[in-house]
Amino acid sequence: MDVKSNHIDPLLTDPAPLSKSSLRVPSGLLQYSRAAFSPSLFLTVSRMEAGIIDICTSSCLDSMESSSPPHKVSRDFNNDLVSADTNVAYHTWLLKYPSALASFEQITNFAEGKRIALFLDYDGTLSPIVDDPDCAFMSNDMRATLKNVATCFPTAIISGRSRDKVYEFVGLTELNYAGSHGMDIMSAVRQSSDDYSNYIQSTDKQGKEVDLFQPASEFLPMIDEVFNSLVNSTEDIHGAKVENNKFCLSVHYRNVDEKDWATVAQRVHDVIRNYHRLRLTHGRKVLEVRPVIDWDKGKAVTYLLESLGLGNCDDVLPIYVGDDQTDEDAFKVLREGNRGYGILVSSVPKESNAFFSLKDPQEVMEFLTSLVVWKKKSET
Ligand SMILES: O=P(O)(O)OC[C@H]1O[C@H](O[C@H]2O[C@H](CO)[C@@H](O)[C@H](O)[C@H]2O)[C@H](O)[C@@H](O)[C@@H]1O
DSSP states (O other), X not given: OOHHHHSOOTTTSOOOOOOSGGGOOOHHXXXXXXXXXXXXXXXXXXXXXXXXSOHHHHHHHHHHHHTSOOHHHHHHHHHTOOOHHHHHHHHXXXXXXXXXXXTHHHHHHHHTXXXXXXXXXXXXXXBOOOSOGGGOOOOHHHHHHHHHHHHHSOEEEEOSSOHHHHHXXXXXXXXXXXXGGGTEEEEEOOSSXXXXXXXXXXXXXXXXXXXXXXXXXXXXXXXXXXXXXHHHHHTTSTTOEEEEOSSSEEEEOTTSOGGGHHHHHHHHHHHXXXXXXXXXXXXXXXXXXXXXXXXXXXXXXXXXXXXXXXXXXXXXXXXXXXXXXXXHHHHHHHHHTTOOEEEEEOSSOOOOSOXXXXXXXHHHHHHHHHHHHHHHHHHO
């Protein structure tokens, strides 16, 4: 498939502005793709008066509802009983975000003579989305694939989870890990002196010397305090769960009855309203409380490339695979710098800064396996 004929080459030209209309998605699908089209949701909670459901909470609620596909549509996707409209929308969307599997030859042609660096999100990318965040286990096949990938390419996982938690799920020492949406990076000792002054030397679980970069470390006491408040204030909401991701927090409402979502939004709002240095963003059935700092997954990619000795190198092709709104920052860095390829994992149409798409973690595994085969072949 010649992607250039229907797609912009990320490394040669500036991307066209993202436009909703260009997707021509049937209106029935827009209601659940709306959250992805809208910019990150920031609640200016500290400036709002309390109300039963004030304007911030209601905008939050709106985003919570619009990010949830009608049950029929998601069930149809999972069961392959796809309606004609859904099928048309998905295939129309694929013209703009071609499958990285179908475009594999184009990707590897471009990668010829270059060093690929892989960046992977965890939830929804390496493990399927499940109801209980503590049970988002990766399959053994995926683990074996990742191990192979890491022997061929420098590889890092950048997750919203705490770094320890994502390491616990993945369990491979061959990778680099960044937790808390990139606010907690453990990587090999840096060879070059550069702009990043505030990293410290540490040792990993095997006693190996590493660099630790934690740009939000001053927020730790505040995050712990807010975690306790959120746990207390949501404990009576059946299904609500607060997860401590070290430098950020997640308030999950996937298992909360939809009629109580407004209460979740209101309680979160009430807790963080006095913390001017925290902001609220929206993920997959999760409200995320994060420090207001100029740092995101995109900046983490740049940092890691430099750590790996691959920064500012023309012969490096970074590939970032992710499914969430927070991954858009990384897609954007690769797109705007004409540096590499973002691959969005989604089975429904979503506007994105990525260049390619994969449907689900199973397809991610196929793509990674193909990269390993290609690399090994090219070495013989
Ligand atoms: O950056 P990621 O690795 O994608 O982490 C983003 C959030 O992922 C997790 O929540 C999501 O996955 C859960 C398990 O499948 C699911 O139950 C939840 O509804 C999803 O939002 C994680 O629990 C969060 O802390 C991360 O921020």
